[in-house]
Amino acid sequence: MNVLDEIVDYFRDNYYINKDNDLPKEISEQLNTLDRVQRGELKARLANEAKKLATSNADAVGAIRWLDSSYLLIEHNSFRLHEVLFSPGQDIPENLAFYLSQAKESIDICVYTISDEKLAKCLIAMHKKGIKVRVITDNHKMQDSGSQIKNLAREGISVKIDNSKYHMHNKFGIIDDRIIFTGSYNWTYTAQQYNQENLIITTNYTIVHKFIDEFALLWDTMYWLRVQTNKKADKSAKRREAKRHNHVGGEGEVGKVENKHRVEEHEFPNIDPFDPEDYLVPDADPHLNLPKP
Secondary structure (H helix, E strand, O other): OOHHHHHHHHHHHOOOOOOOOOOOHHHHHHHHOOOHHHHHHHHHHHHHHHHHHHHHHOOHHHHHHHHHHHHHHHHHOOOOOEEEEEEOOOHHHHHHHHHHHOOOOEEEEEEOOEOOHHHHHHHHHHHHOOOEEEEEEOOOHHHOOOOOHHHHHHOOOEEEEOOOOOOOOOEEEEEOOOEEEEEOOOEOHHHHHOOOEEEEEEOOHHHHHHHHHHHHHHHHHOEEOOOOOHHHHHHHHHHHHHHHHHOOOOOHHHHHHHHHHHHHHHHOOOOOOOOHHHHOEOOEOOOOOOEOO
16 A cells, blocks of 8 residues: 555545644654645545545535545645755755755755865765765866865765866755755855855755756766775775885785785776776766776
8 A cells, every 4th residue: 555545545534534633643744755746646536535425425515624624634744845045154054964864765966066074974974874875066176175075985975077178067956856955055164154155945846856857867977986985995005005014026925915916906996086087987886996897
């Protein structure tokens, strides 16, 4: 039984419900997850139930009252969000961090530049919780001092970038395919502390789905940022340290260790993530440093 079936069954089984009733937590939470299209389908199904109730009970007035109360309860328990925020100040970063931390399934970020360490850590924390996190950013801005992009990729977050002398200048994000935020605000301390910036957060169905479509288009046309994950970077650091201590290149066991390391480096080159010839590969696994076969 899907969510809509359960909600319809609840309202049908509670014919004398009124607009002031407190819904069971489960039903209230289910209503909270519905988007505009699903709410429309739910209301259409309840209207059909009202017709059946009016016929079977010979009580058209009662059926209309039931339907009206059901509609009001749906609206009261529906999730809608529309906010406009401005900087300088903490309103934008604090709200961003809050809504990112509430994600249940996915976070898609398409931002010109990210140097705000707190917001970057928020993305990493959600990634570690199992939330699907994807980031699109500008290939030139990720080379700025303080950029968090390389750190995000090293933590295993999927990152894609453009390959152009122009800029991927978008500034928007999508949470669970139901909340979007967009505006002039870049994820930087300057934007937070000094700049005159703005951010709109909304659950408007039409707007959300336009941004979902745009993100999908950009994701399909952008390029993987390939960097070593923390685990692989740690192994490389230990290997280099071992070479220095063992004077790699000698005979015997040391020579065997050297040969083993040469094979590993050939299979997984320790690339420079800022060399365009290394990271601009459209069909690559971002965390293996090699194109997919």
